[in-house]
Amino acid sequence: MTDPDTAPPGIAAAAAEFGPFEGRVWCNTAHQGPLPRSAVEASRHAVALKAVPHRIADEDFRQVPEELRALLAELVGGSPEQIALGDSTSHGMHLIANGLRWQDGDEVLVLAGDYPATVLPWRRLAPYGVRTTALRPAGGLLTAAELEAAITPRTRVAAVTWVDSFTGRALDLDALGAVCRRSGVLLVVNTSQALGARPLDVSRTPVDAVVSCGYKWLCGPYGTGFSWLRPDLLERLTPQHAYWLAMRYGHGGLDRMRDTVLRDDLGVRAFDVFCPADFLNVLPWTASLRLLLAAGVDEVAAWDQALVGRFVAGLDRDRYRLVSPAGGAGRSTLVVLRDRADDRAAADNADGAEGTTRTGSAARTEATAATEARHRQLTAAGVDTAFREGALRVSLHLFHTAADVDRVLAALHAPAP
Known part of the structure; x- marks a missing residue:
């Protein structure tokens, strides 16, 4: 100990x-994690780049987000090709809720009193016939037995928060994930109050999506976040936007920009937030992640x-x-x-x-x-x-x-x- x-x-x-x-x-890191000095210096560097923009190379718009993607993959034990860059927890929850193909009568399980970012994206699917059912665990902490009893043939997703913001209670993801795997239900987890303070290895933990902001326990700037998407879930998601710079990925630099062909081979990059290079946020968050991973x-x-x-x-x-x-x-x-x-x-x-x-x-x-x-x-x-x-x-x-x-x-x- x-x-x-x-x-x-x-x-x-x-x-x-x-x-x-x-x-x-x-x-109050559960609200805002502080920036380490290395991240503060990276912020100053980002401001200096914008003040003298000839120092920003075209290649930086690709390289900067890819470095961040690789660090986040290392953090959760996944692959960079499974990491969608975001700006919040809500970004990741919405890309899943909006990207799945729903049928009338489908059900999503959430927890009563959970953090709004974990619940609201599913509630907005009601006009499409999707029912959101709020579970009320007897002991306040959802057990595998309670989840298993709540799952019906129409349950598609269970969306939960790993560590609850209001009670500090941590769910047993292994037990809940095992139930979901047996039932064919997707387990989507808000990890914003855990990642950085609790280890997670998605190669061993039976979850389908990990969604997090970056500005709490990961000590990044406000307006940062990401999602890890299990490969078979990623294949089932339909992108909701067509960001022009993402369409350039792997097709050279910015010297030719009039190509408006809509690509369907971008993988996880089709789900990135717009402007994923966002130097003012990405450079300091990259520095914070390096510090945490080194420790x-x-x-x-x-x-x-x-x-x-x-x-x-x-x-x-x-x-x-x-x-x-x-x-x-x-x-x-x-x-x-x-x-x-x-x-x-x-x-x-x-x-x-x-x-x-x-x-x-x-x-x-x-x-x-x-x-x-x-x-x-x-x-x-x-x-x-x-x-x-x-x-x-x-x-x-x-x-x-x-x-x-x-x-x-x-x-x-x-x-x-």
Whole structure:
């Protein structure tokens, strides 16, 4: 087990690339991952290129996105020919939802309360007769048995989020994927709150599509993302656009640009976001990915879990209730908690005498007031977290230290404002 008091050399070297965050502790990577210094320098280089554009070669429009594609393939254990470059999680979800050929009565399974990007692309298929069914797992975390029971002969897709943004719970992709494979159902996974903090090997994990943004745990700029598409899924998808520069792939440079033949041999590049060379985003994200891969995602995951373990062990459970798992395979790097004063307020509202029970928005406000106040208190103390859906979310990543964790705990255990 990794000792949170001593960072391994590779982690220490990577962590030295981040911060110092103006003296604050950034614990909101689940919202925005910070850029390492190498990525900041790459951003400056991208700006300099645009300021003096004669330094941008025609070949850069092909080479820059292909370098990024290769790094992303290495990250997930796939091939560059399976990586579609995007600008968000939504890009990948939509290219699948819009690219499949649907029939009236087809069904997509999602999870009730899941992140909107994982759900909304399928709901917009309703005019075509596609039904979206929201599952409500009994224990809050979808099990293989529950998924298997929910699948019908009309189920085509199960779309899930690996690590839930609001509860910090991590799904068992191996178990869920095995169910989908047996049933002939596509498993599409939003991995935005996991990749960079959890290793994934698509050659071993039975998933059909991996979709992620790049600006959280992968520490890229906002407006980055990608999808890994299993080859047999890729063959079933119909492109929804015809980007002129993609049509030039493998056909020389930009000296001849009037060719308007619509090609159907582009493979995954037919699904790339427009302008995939996007130097201002791609160059810094490439630098961040190189840093993470050099450190080793397995090592990053072990370090992150050591930090989370220290945090969970030091948390006063009499004052705070963990929403996220305290341990086990379901624990992620998102620690979600509530002030127990809010739980008591919620119970009072539910059990109050007739005529005195608070309902509606007033009751909801009372049931989150203490946790929200703690969030403000942490911010004032120089600890940046997130307040989401009535809970406090703390995100710990490779650039944090044991001292950072202790500072967060001290701020949480300080007297209430």
